[in-house]
Amino acid sequence: MSYTVLARRYRSQSFDDVVGQEPVARTLRNAITTGRVAHAYLFTGTRGVGKTSMARLFARALNAPDTFDPPTRPAEEPGGSGAANDLPAGDVQQRMADAIMRGDDLNVIEIDGASNNSVDQARQLIANAGLSPTDNARYKVYIIDEVHMLSGAAFNALLKTMEEPPSHVKFILCTTESHKVPATIQSRCQRFDFRNIPTQRIADHLAAVLKNESIEADEQVVWQIARLGNGSMRDALSLLDRLIATGESPLTPQTLEQMLGLPPQQMVIELVDAFAAGDVKVALEKAASLLAHGISQDQLIDVLIERLRQLMLIAACGEASDLVELSEDAKQQAGVQAKQFDPAGLTYMIAVCDNVQRQAKSSPNPRALLDAVIVRLALAEKMADVAALLAGGDGAEKKKPLTPARR
Template identity: 35%
Template sequence: MAHIALYRSWRPQRFQEIVGQQHITQTLQNSLREGRFTHAYLFSGPRGTGKTSAAKIMSKAVNCEQGPADEPCNECDACRRITSGAVMDVIEIDAASNRGVEEIRDIRDKVKYAPTEVRYKVYIIDEVHMLTTEAFNALLKTLEEPPAHVIFILATTEPHRLPATIISRCQRFDFRRVSLQDQVGRLALISRQEGIEAEQEALEYIARLSDGGMRDALSLLDQIISFTGNRITYQDVLDVSGGVASEQFARLAAAIAKQEIGEVLQQIDGFMQEGKSAEKLLENLIYCYRDILMLKLLPNAEQLTDRLMDPSRFGEVLELYDKERIFRYIDILNHYQAEMKYSVQPQTLFEVAMMKLCSVDAVQQAAPAAEAGEAAKLARKVAALEQKLEQLLQTGLPAGAGGSAPAESKPAARTPARSSAPILRTAKLDEYIRVKDGPDLQQVRAQWSKVLQRVKETKITIYAWFIDGEPVSATDTAVLVAFKNTIHRETTEKPVNKQVIEQVLQEVCGKSLQLVTVMLKDWKEAASEEKQAPQEVLQLEPEDARNSGGHKEDWINEAIQMFGEDLVVIKDE
């Protein structure tokens, strides 16, 4: 007989066998016991947590020859045939491959017919979030008022993608990630039943790697059994999964803290020689620093650590780090993890990230001294300018060797009469304000609906943020998009999201365009300032300027020296 995967052979057949979802199984059992089950259910939650299994058990419980009962007997003809998938009245549909309106219309047309083999006709629609908008609309009325002999059970990992009109017509049950303790207990039970001798530490590491998904844990256990046979050790799990032992991470974290770049690179080379993945190493290192932070901030945090099997081995490392340093390191590693998804040399990027960690503290220690020197230098310069300004206000500009300069030829220092903050803010927008009604913007606006649709097809989560923006100006190389909401703008500006949008702009507009963003209120304010009259000009004129005898060139040089070339405009009146 062919081997059956563990997650299939050990699929729960009773509510009490579902691991870690007591809040759901108890509610369903009570409703079945009291005959209060409804016509539509929505099971949502992470992958591998029992959604489809619960739906199949529910279909058996309502159709059991001994029921409806709070548990299926799994012995009657109806239960056995539903388990094997041989009952035509229990229909399981994969919405990922049957997502069109025609498939849903087919369901709508057939629900009116009574079941032929069992008591209730049950439709289990898996990954229901994949249905199109038209398909959801076709399902609405049937889902709200189906015939008395029909039960719908919808399962999804992304409930936020379902229309509110669908959710409101169902009883919703949110499945949770299975706890580490429940997973280890289930893995230990299955290992004993399968005749497998497994170390407790090995089962715990399998559970940690599965991230709360029981199916993922069983798949990994099945893979390790194929590799090792009837005995599983902690080292076997590390070899198969590509993981790194916690004591190795302790040595790596200690070398980083001591800024021993040579030792760090040597350890990375050792990991690569063992066939480890740079992406997986970076991910696990982030988890490692997260666990170190938990141990630093919380007493008795051993149960909260995800990757540290034995926190006692990290005693030295905890002394080398403070929480601010760990926060900096996690930010740096998170940046490189995002960049690594698009890198053709992940190992090189990982090594660069490690060297960055080793050098960031040295740079930050040198920064205060450099800043102090710059501050002192700036203070001396400001004091000198203040002294010169005081002299000018009291005595006027110094006399020159020639005749007096005509009054109408006075140089003027152009200084804003009000706060300079708006000018600093809008200076970067000047080039976009000049071309805000140009042909480049017209071309982008003509294609904007296609851009939004293409972004939606590429990644709908980016579309949800990006749709808040509108193009307000464009050049031959860039598009300026204004946002009403700060969160929408900041999310769009994330490197990963921005790269997707710029790729779509290139595909739709036929040329490479950079995405530039601005808040809509700032854009309107900058555009309105452009239409206003020129700003007031403050003219520097010494007392009795006509008799001062100063040359025009002397005045210009003195004004430039005091205020800089950017703020001095020569104007002949």
């Protein structure tokens, strides 16, 4: 049996379904209902945030408005091949809508800018744009994905057509790198910037998907996947697909760590506990154990920085802050650990980690630098006391919570 991946199976089917892009969806919906549909649009944003899904939904609303609830009928009446501009109803329009959402409709042409970037292909597109839409559709909609990959000659060939296209043609250009799209093209489009999707919104959607799939998962796993998505819903759903494929039930943080080769989170927490206790021996042993799990030095420093960042946010803003992207149980655990530090100390520790990460890339002995920074972080409190003594203090009264010395 063929399997459809989650990112495709749970593709948005209405403007309201597109997670995190409500302002764009609302504007496009209003443009259709008020008859103020432009001839060209530019959708820009990072990968997996809903650009192509929104383009298909927009094309569906234009050519099959009765499939929306409430129906959204464009006020303008372009020249089409239909019967006196009368829209088909019922099953005919639903079939058209389904074909558009699958990417199979003949009047909604999706083009990959990376593989169709020559001037000859652009000229062919222009020639076909002059033909009227078929099957009673109102418009021919050209969705050009990764449009920034078109050559300069191809952009020039499109320029005039995009400025004054036939009344039945709409262009939707999608790109992850808008700065590579010529200003002459951008000036002929209405631009919409798609923002990265907040981790909370991704986590909520993943939880809904898991519930619909009847799959149990630890709340911490959902949050970890949402964070790893880095604002991309598609990336998060792809990770979830990989995790489900392991066949484990329920899905646990350990399963995710093994699948992606991530450092065990509990060991990272224990390493930070060793920093708080000032125990150099335990800190070095915990770091060595993490590396023995097959974790690279860069990965170790990355997850250490992320852990220290979460503690810094809790120390500065409290556990309830929206900036803290952790499950409820993880927040409580991190809150206890954060009480052993203060924001200034954690800021210092993050800076030390970042510095050694950059230096290690050009060092002939990166492991020595890692061990040195582990010792430095574990001795941070004692370093603060020495600095106070040199500054004229008695050095006897320890700061609580920890505030290490400046370098």
